[in-house]
Amino acid sequence: MKIGRPTRTYRIEPITDPTSRAAKRKAEARQPAPKAVKLPQAQTPRA
Amino acid sequence: VTAAPDYVEPVVAWRAWKTVRRNGEWRLSSIFAPTPRALWSPRVCLTAECLAWRPPWEWLRPRHEAPDPTCECGIYATSLDALYEFLTPSLIATSGGRHVVLGRVSLWGTVVECDRGWRAALAYPERLFVPALAWRTVDQAASVARDLERYDVPVQLVSGRLEDAFTVVPQLVRPLVLRPAA
Numbered sequence: 001m002k003i004g005r006p007t008r009t010y011r012i013e014p015i016t017d018p019t020s021r022a023a024k025r026k027a028e029a030r031q032p033a034p035k036a037v038k039l040p041q042a043q044t045p046r047a
Numbered sequence: 048v049t050a051a052p053d054y055v056e057p058v059v060a061w062r063a064w065k066t067v068r069r070n071g072e073w074r075l076s077s078i079f080a081p082t083p084r085a086l087w088s089p090r091v092c093l094t095a096e097c098l099a100w101r102p103p104w105e106w107l108r109p110r111h112e113a114p115d116p117t118c119e120c121g122i123y124a125t126s127l128d129a130l131y132e133f134l135t136p137s138l139i140a141t142s143g144g145r146h147v148v149l150g151r152v153s154l155w156g157t158v159v160e161c162d163r164g165w166r167a168a169l170a171y172p173e174r175l176f177v178p179a180l181a182w183r184t185v186d187q188a189a190s191v192a193r194d195l196e197r198y199d200v201p202v203q204l205v206s207g208r209l210e211d212a213f214t215v216v217p218q219l220v221r222p223l224v225l226r227p228a229a
Binding site: 002 | 050052054056057079091129130133153160161162164165171173
């Protein structure tokens, strides 16, 4: 594949390994969305 | 003390793979370097090696680390437009068949940026697209897509031939920022 001449070189060290990132993303996609939790209604203090 | 990296996010760019049968399953392989060392294993990043020809009197010397800016070694990726120009039907036919998949790849480690793409030391697929008509039947293409799910990345079957996939896939993904922020 012809991609031309080099213009610059750099070093990339990902914070999370892209190999494990792929597995994590797939696992997240498989998990069902969390159910909404119904919070107790706030009671107004009686006068 | 080690030098700080220049970036902490991989470069994500496009490339094409040839699919080959290994132990009864479809696996990704390089189109241009069909050696066992250019086979991409699921859940393991591919490490570049310089496979350039060397004269016999240099065989005893160790090879340089890949990629080297003065060599042509490294794991290649480019833009979708550049890939489309390069993957002509005759080239695909001469590279050992039509079983080619498209996809995006994460590149990291030492990365040599070039005029129209990158050469990297380490790489792993980010997303794969299987053109349905690159195989004898759509069922066979679906079976290939299922095997490629072992890479733990999104795999999508796209209708049509490889050439058609180039018009379909840009609509299925968010545009890439092809160069890391300066």
